Amino acid sequence: MRTTTGWQATGPMALRRTTLERRDLRPDDIAVQVGHCGVCHTDLHALRDHDQHTSAPLVPGHEFTGVVTAIGPEVSVFSVGDRVAVGNIVDSCGVCAMCEAGQENFCHSFPTLTYGGTDRRDGSTTLGGYSREYVVRDAFAYPLPSGLDPAAAAPLLCAGVTVWEPLRSLGVGPGSRVAVAGLGGLGHLAVKMAVALGATTTVISRTRDKHRDARRLGAHDLIDSTDTRQMAAARDTFDVVLDTIPAAHDLAPYLRSVAMDGTLSLLGYLGPLTVEAMDLLVGRKKLSSAGSAGRPATAEMLRFCAGNGIVADVEVLPSAQVLTALDRLRRDDVRYRFVLDLSDLD
Ligand SMILES: [Zn+2]
Numbered sequence: 515m516r517t518t519t520g521w522q523a524t525g526p527m528a529l530r531r532t533t534l535e536r537r538d539l540r541p542d543d544i545a546v547q548v549g550h551c552g553v554c555h556t557d558l559h560a561l562r563d564h565d566q567h568t569s570a571p572l573v574p575g576h577e578f579t580g581v582v583t584a585i586g587p588e589v590s591v592f593s594v595g596d597r598v599a600v601g602n603i604v605d606s607c608g609v610c611a612m613c614e615a616g617q618e619n620f621c622h623s624f625p626t627l628t629y630g631g632t633d634r635r636d637g638s639t640t641l642g643g644y645s646r647e648y649v650v651r652d653a654f655a656y657p658l659p660s661g662l663d664p665a666a667a668a669p670l671l672c673a674g675v676t677v678w679e680p681l682r683s684l685g686v687g688p689g690s691r692v693a694v695a696g697l698g699g700l701g702h703l704a705v706k707m708a709v710a711l712g713a714t715t716t717v718i719s720r721t722r723d724k725h726r727d728a729r730r731l732g733a734h735d736l737i738d739s740t741d742t743r744q745m746a747a748a749r750d751t752f753d754v755v756l757d758t759i760p761a762a763h764d765l766a767p768y769l770r771s772v773a774m775d776g777t778l779s780l781l782g783y784l785g786p787l788t789v790e791a792m793d794l795l796v797g798r799k800k801l802s803s804a805g806s807a808g809r810p811a812t813a814e815m816l817r818f819c820a821g822n823g824i825v826a827d828v829e830v831l832p833s834a835q836v837l838t839a840l841d842r843l844r845r846d847d848v849r850y851r852f853v854l855d856l857s858d859l860d
């Protein structure tokens with residue numbers, strides 16, 4: 515076993531700096547010195563629910579960048595010293611219809627999650643990127659294109675791909691009318707990507723002081739979601755609405771803003787909800803969802819972001835301040851993603 519240092523949960527919203535074990539490299543593994551890891555809502559939820567007596571060991575973190583420090587004998591696509599990025603899945607069965615289609619995120623036997631997952635070969639619980647080293651199959655690491663800042667690029671690997679896949683699969687391009695509901699970690703990247711794809715892009719937000727930011731991010735228009743007149747005026751307007759609001763909310767006003775045959779893609783809140791079928795019937799509207807991305811789309815997203823200079827707006831903190839980051843994320847006090855600098859673990 516290799517050892518490294520990381521932040522492991524010791525109870526609800528409690529983390530302790532500790533020594534972690536990483537597996538010895540398999541033939542197709544690489545070891546990554548983690549430089550930066552984004553702080554995602556998923557980390558917050560996992561930590562809130564953590565009970566050290568009944569839960570599996572928890573080291574959060576599933577959007578990170580770093581440098582390759584060692585490679586297994588069968589690794590050909592990476593060399594020591596390469597910059598790489600790793601997202602929220604680190605393995606899949608490789609043979610089911612979803613994997614065959616390059617949608618490893620939907621693997622029929624469930625993809626191996628970067629943390630809190632079960633390693634397919636030794637059955638151990640995967641430990642995430644809030645640590646100085648990660649060992650990963652080469653197929654689930656991606657070259658980090660030169661020109662992308664490693665701290666600001668880290669959130670592309672979860673927040674970024676989560677909005678990229680629906681934008682691409684729904685055919686967003688020049689002439690598309692896109693709305694992004696909710697301007698947070700996912701939403702701000704959705705705006706940047708939709709604008710770069712050529713879409714006329716509108717932000718729907720309840721937070722008035724985010725409206726200035728929306729313009730800076732490239733949005734063409736703004737709607738205050740608390741203003742019923744503005745929402746009513748947007749009726750049947752958008753080909754695609756990416757709903758990144760992370761809490762349960764009434765979908766009706768958003769569905770009404772979708773154009774005929776358009777789609778509302780639900781990305782932020784993934785729990786049970788109620789939908790009025792009439793809001794779908796009138797205008798033949800579609801309700802969809804997405805999460806994460808397969809390997810081809812992840813690689814494509816990184817190339818697109820490099821080509822268009824897209825990274826997340828980040829606030830970088832030393833990893834010792836991880837609890838501050840989580841607490842401020844919980845209070846929506848970040849523009850727009852915290853990223854931990856893990857060099858303080860040396
Ligand atoms: Zn995430």
Ligand SMILES: [Zn+2]
Pocket residue numbers: 606607608609610611612613614618620621622623
């Ligand atoms: Zn599969």
